[in-house]
Amino acid sequence: MKYIIAIIKPFKLEQVREALGALGIQGITVTEVKGHGRQRGHTEFYRGAEYAVSFVPKVKIEVAVESSLADRAIEAIQVAAQTGQIGDGKIFMLPLELAVRVRTGETGTAAL
Amino acid sequence: MKYIIAIIKPFKLEQVREALGALGIQGITVTEVKGHGRQRGHTEFYRGAEYAVSFVPKVKIEVAVESSLADRAIEAIQVAAQTGQIGDGKIFMLPLELAVRVRTGETGTAAL
Amino acid sequence: MKYIIAIIKPFKLEQVREALGALGIQGITVTEVKGHGRQRGHTEFYRGAEYAVSFVPKVKIEVAVESSLADRAIEAIQVAAQTGQIGDGKIFMLPLELAVRVRTGETGTAAL
Amino acid sequence: MGLGFTALLATALLPAQSAWAAASINKGDTAWMLVATALVVFMTVPGLALFYGGLVRSKNILSVLMQVFVTFSLLAILWTVYGYSLAFTNGNGFIGSLDKMFMNGVTTSSMAATFSKETYIPEYVYMAFQLTFAAITPALIVGAFAERMKFSAVLLFMTIWFTFSYLPMAHMVWWWAGPDCYTLAAETAKACVGDAAATDFLAKLAAAADDTAKATVLTDYGTAVSAANGWLFNKGALDFAGGSVVHINAGVAGLVCAIMLGKRVGLGKEAMAPHNLTTTAIGTGMLLLGWFGFNAGSNLEANGLTALVLVNSILGAAAATLAWSLGEWFTRGHASFLGAASGMVAGLVAITPACGWVGPMSAIVIGLLAGFVCLGAVVWLKAKIGYDDALDVFGVHGVGGILGALLTGIFVNPNWTGGWAGSGVTDYAAFDTSSKILEYSFSAQMISQIYGVVTAIVLSAVVSVIALLICKVTVGLRVEEQAEREGLDLSSHGERAYS
Amino acid sequence: MGLGFTALLATALLPAQSAWAAASINKGDTAWMLVATALVVFMTVPGLALFYGGLVRSKNILSVLMQVFVTFSLLAILWTVYGYSLAFTNGNGFIGSLDKMFMNGVTTSSMAATFSKETYIPEYVYMAFQLTFAAITPALIVGAFAERMKFSAVLLFMTIWFTFSYLPMAHMVWWWAGPDCYTLAAETAKACVGDAAATDFLAKLAAAADDTAKATVLTDYGTAVSAANGWLFNKGALDFAGGSVVHINAGVAGLVCAIMLGKRVGLGKEAMAPHNLTTTAIGTGMLLLGWFGFNAGSNLEANGLTALVLVNSILGAAAATLAWSLGEWFTRGHASFLGAASGMVAGLVAITPACGWVGPMSAIVIGLLAGFVCLGAVVWLKAKIGYDDALDVFGVHGVGGILGALLTGIFVNPNWTGGWAGSGVTDYAAFDTSSKILEYSFSAQMISQIYGVVTAIVLSAVVSVIALLICKVTVGLRVEEQAEREGLDLSSHGERAYS
Amino acid sequence: MGLGFTALLATALLPAQSAWAAASINKGDTAWMLVATALVVFMTVPGLALFYGGLVRSKNILSVLMQVFVTFSLLAILWTVYGYSLAFTNGNGFIGSLDKMFMNGVTTSSMAATFSKETYIPEYVYMAFQLTFAAITPALIVGAFAERMKFSAVLLFMTIWFTFSYLPMAHMVWWWAGPDCYTLAAETAKACVGDAAATDFLAKLAAAADDTAKATVLTDYGTAVSAANGWLFNKGALDFAGGSVVHINAGVAGLVCAIMLGKRVGLGKEAMAPHNLTTTAIGTGMLLLGWFGFNAGSNLEANGLTALVLVNSILGAAAATLAWSLGEWFTRGHASFLGAASGMVAGLVAITPACGWVGPMSAIVIGLLAGFVCLGAVVWLKAKIGYDDALDVFGVHGVGGILGALLTGIFVNPNWTGGWAGSGVTDYAAFDTSSKILEYSFSAQMISQIYGVVTAIVLSAVVSVIALLICKVTVGLRVEEQAEREGLDLSSHGERAYS
């Protein structure tokens, strides 16, 4: 199994979720994060103070999938999250050794 | 070493922490996340607008443990987090290659 | 490639980012988390109610780097995040199998 | 005329009555009462709602806001339809009549008496001012059953409790004939005791040979006038702005609700820290502002006494803020903001019955005591008895109200001097428009105060129990456990406060 | 004198005028109007800003706050420089003159008429009270184009719309000669119709043989006085506190803006739930408080009628809160807090034109209808037509305002009794300082009301379209899509609300 | 009588005094002053607390709220115990006496003079109004040392600074004998200069042969009356509502605190963006509302001048909002909401000393200048000097206060016309109840103003330094670095604002 982590633009979340759903992947976990990369941040002014905010709001998606689905999942995310503009984000794939469904105790791909 | 990621119901956090503590596992890191899965979300109305909220609030726990402890840790989490109802969450285990304690620079299981 | 996860004290974020930048590592993703470990929490009082808060605010940094950079990155983080006081945090390194840049579809180290 | 009928003791708010020649309205009084009324509305909507809302968990804030807003709205309508009439018309000592139902007979030119002879205000502003009291009192109870009660049960409970606990209390404590009735004169007496009796009394007065005889006539006349007054008013229970009618009444209802509903799911196990103390701070400030209208408006005029009431309200609040903070500092090592804010409210509660009767130095002492005592109630009493009064309605309003009622009996003492001097109690009985201060008796006054306190406790407790039982068998009291966990905002109201 | 000129029908706010002997100022009125003015400022800054601000997404709240604060500031200045003069001096039936530009001729001792004969208030407090109306009305429109309009376009639009839609409406509806002008007497007539005409009318009156002849003279005199009144005022359109001038006017402008700006990026696809309903609750409470100043201040005096206006405002708000909640409960299974708050505002909108003309029971009915109708407008009408009126300016203020204007025509009926009795319309024409109630005609009154409604709709729509076109060709209407996505706080104002 | 003693120049607030026959209280004035007082309380609690609270980081908001709430409470008590007496009784030119300590001699029927002859208000409302000034002024300083000062040090500093800087300033600027004392008549003179002197002056007046002789007597009498006035009052320094007593005073103390406490840990390295600008918006709106009470209440009556003060306050705020926004727009490309809100406060600060002396057009100019100048102070001055005045107490209150004080000297000019006309300065000296306007001299007036400004700066700076040194050696000034990092909410108060 694989553990896919994707960092995307926040307003793309719904589209990505649908794209994964179309592959039959229902379970995902989402976190609000801040990202730094090629996409530059911005400058904020508060009275006399000026702050260069180097971080941009992003959304992190985590999906555990069976290995065979991983490539299609990654592609689906990549297509759905793309705007072509800088800051579109990244997708990372990590090896996943075990998955357990808390409710039932099922393990492996049955747990996903 | 193993890197355990668990997605659980928010109100189960304290119980899970205690269960891990009972195994001698003190160090954990917690993130508020939103999850999508079998547990359906809900519909919200704001005047004329209706939103199907597909995400449910969850809590993500990350624990790095020595491999020998991993099974017991996972079991402890699974037992403590279980309500038997849909949406109880998942536990994932990933391989962990290195751990460092920032304060001392210690590495490996000593750092956990 | 390696996936580095570091839990640090919030006010050290800027220093860590600069230290990584000095190594040429631009891309990082940051999450606000709560940690539990050796560093004890605190007690809060709200009128008659007393709560032992066992969690301490931390910041989680995620950086994907090519394997050759990993050691230097970890060291840079460790040095920059250190205060010498309890609660300085941890650095974890996980194997990373694939990285994709959403904007271009590039993969591998080119995507970082 | 040392007439001993404490029945005349001015309590606080008072009623409408038909006008007579010398009666006049001063636009300065009207302006003040319009403002005071507006401020008490603001105290509830959004003041109280925010004060409470900040203290619950973020998943329940909208339910609290909703309960307060809708309770206010519901009671404003009920007050207009029948509440005002039942509270503020002649009936018996316990409840009024339905004569003014649907605002029957109330017009833009009808007048309500104040505490000064020949001084009136427009009846509509009196009705509106009283409306705000009738609306905030039940809303106070919301804090006790917060985070778990069914919305339909809330509305049903409010309706029953308002009708059977609030209206009788208001009538018993505040309904009286007004000061001009106690002037035995041709123009006024007829309206107050009827034509025949008036002619009779006037003849007797004319026939009275000496001062003692005259005093006897006046006493008899006063008794006749007082016959239709509220029972507690006649008992001489002092309650300037609503210590018993509002705070003890609501506080006891809160205690009963907390006990009968049971504890919130997870209490003691999960953290239930206030989700937003800034919101509570906003609410506290609004309560403070509104309370000035509440207390100083209760004088019904804009004069030097109104100014003293304002001063006392500020001082009571300030002293209790300091006391609660000090109390926490000593017992826990920290003075918390929530403590300071709670102290401010406790001080305002305790000064409410006293504010028009005591000097400013006494107000400071009342505030200090309120801060320490309510802190004790909330920390130790609650823990000891073990009820889940979520937002401490009983600990602050109940306990603070009782404390204030008793201290009023002490500090009203007119024999003290300087900033400590109490006002004493006015004796309005005269055959000209004069009035004077009655002699002060500590034991008599304390007994009167205890009458007020005990009546409020018993009535409110009994009505609350019955109302909750009715809710239980009809719509049910609590939401499902699952709904409570999810939060009432989503489960009862289909929305979330924060996105 | 059954003089049939409905022109005399008192509408709501009214003008400054030079004083004469019997004219007097009561400090109680002044005190009340100072407060009322302060409260209406508070209603806008920060009340309205917060009400709206809580409803947008967190990335746009500062832009909403900014638009309201700066609109208020801009219009306060414009009002002082030329607005007051154009609205409240003699000109023609549609607009006034520039005589009082830069506050020329206004001093601390100049006076403004009220609705009662011989009763005046300081002109500066009248000017300030009206300033607050002129400032809040354009600010209401902000809700319609929220989250997407360029800041420079907002300011340009406001300036044009205020000048060409608000000022004429205020003049047409509210400008009149004042009650004393309708007393045909030596002291007053000269100031009202000029020396020659006054002498002439007085001679004719003296020569009039019988009552019919006298009535004819008075009618002619009244017509002469009314010549300079606002056009809609003379039509007899009743609008006590600004249903047409403020709410329909702003509501229609909002609709036009919503349509011409187009939908927000992502509407229907992304969730656009309110980011902080607690903020909206704070705003709602402040709107309620401010509205008391708005409505009850519109009586310009502190008397029994002012008190009734206050009561009606509370009841209209309360009834609509309940109605909207009930409506949601029945149609969706949940009563939401946002619904309750929206109902409260809708009730206040609908009671605005009616509040000084109707009885309290009628106010309840108006509120109930407003709750149901505006809920319908916001849920069904908006969905059907498909415009993106982001915060429902049209659904609440436009629809509520029209409903209120029409219901005013019904409930003003003075022939009903008890709590239902309307005030009828005052006829000020007399040769002493008396005045009386005109006979009520349903159809005539409704036609008058429709005149008011239609004029507001047409004028506001036309001016809005032109103003937006001007903005479009000069500074541009909308921000870039990228800027809209990022949020206006950052892209237009360089800051974020929450860190 | 062109009596040249500028000592008579009415400054702003004024004192209690024993009443005489023609003295009367108008309930309209009382109503207004009750409201004004309530509004200034609201301005501090919670207004100022929220304005500041939103600007700090979320880990420190409760500490700011706490400091403001407790400072207010502490000073309300101290004011009642000894402050009022030291500020507003006869003593010398620099401080009063302890005669009214513990509210000794103050009753519900004692009266305080206004600026109009024979016009009084209840002394308690005057005392309460002044209490609010005494409580908000120290609270303003909280913004300067926010996020790092020890709570115990805050309380100690406040007590010392209030006693030795605020009370003398209030006495020096505002204490005077009241207008009736300047009428040389039998009823008043005895109370003002003592029996013997009064008899003497009256005899001399009777003996005076011609107008010149009479004028000499009146001048001498005036000098005798003024002997006990405040030193700056006698210097003729104009300060209508507290530019020097409140704003310069607090602003300078803030600067000293900022410098002596040193910078916050992490300043310049970590982002210290305001954690919640919505909270600041709420606070801004409350400050605006409260300021109406503050400025317009300072007239002590409800009349046409009060209305002008209200208008000027609105315009000063509005103009400065626009100016600060424009300034940012030009210099940075964005107009920020925080800028608009800061401008609003700066405009209110600058209009404070001027609001009762200048015309509305002048108020606009003062506001515009305040917006630009304070923006400059906050952006450039602060950066240049390099102190960490966390929330810009000096940049806004200090600089705005000085600017306002100087501009008052210019715009008070009574020789201008229309909306620009200043009021000039009233000369109360007469042997009837008349009074007139003194001739205007630019240089003389500016020198008076500079006296006021410099005195406030020097006194406040010296007292602040000493008070801080005392705190340093007793309880210590700053919290530990670790505690500062963790946030004062947790480390000093044991709680968190948001869960």
Ligand SMILES: Nc1ncnc2c1ncn2[C@@H]1O[C@H](COP(=O)(O)OP(=O)(O)O)[C@@H](O)[C@H]1O
């Ligand atoms: N090496 C990395 N490790 C972890 N997160 C990264 C890395 N590089 C980029 N990111 C995340 O991806 C986001 C987008 O990356 P960025 O370089 O701005 O644009 P792009 O994806 O178009 O190259 C960043 O904001 C950051 O959250």
Ligand SMILES: Nc1ncnc2c1ncn2[C@@H]1O[C@H](COP(=O)(O)OP(=O)(O)O)[C@@H](O)[C@H]1O
């Ligand atoms: N494949 C997955 N990858 C990542 N997170 C998942 C996955 N499946 C489920 N989750 C997380 O677990 C939560 C619970 O899953 P759900 O399917 O609703 O119920 P259950 O665990 O009872 O089957 C989800 O809300 C989501 O956060």
Ligand SMILES: Nc1ncnc2c1ncn2[C@@H]1O[C@H](COP(=O)(O)OP(=O)(O)O)[C@@H](O)[C@H]1O
């Ligand atoms: N085994 C672990 N797994 C995951 N996170 C951990 C683990 N141990 C510690 N942490 C994280 O690191 C933080 C610091 O650890 P702590 O034990 O308090 O101090 P130190 O790093 O100085 O030993 C914790 O708050 C927690 O967030």
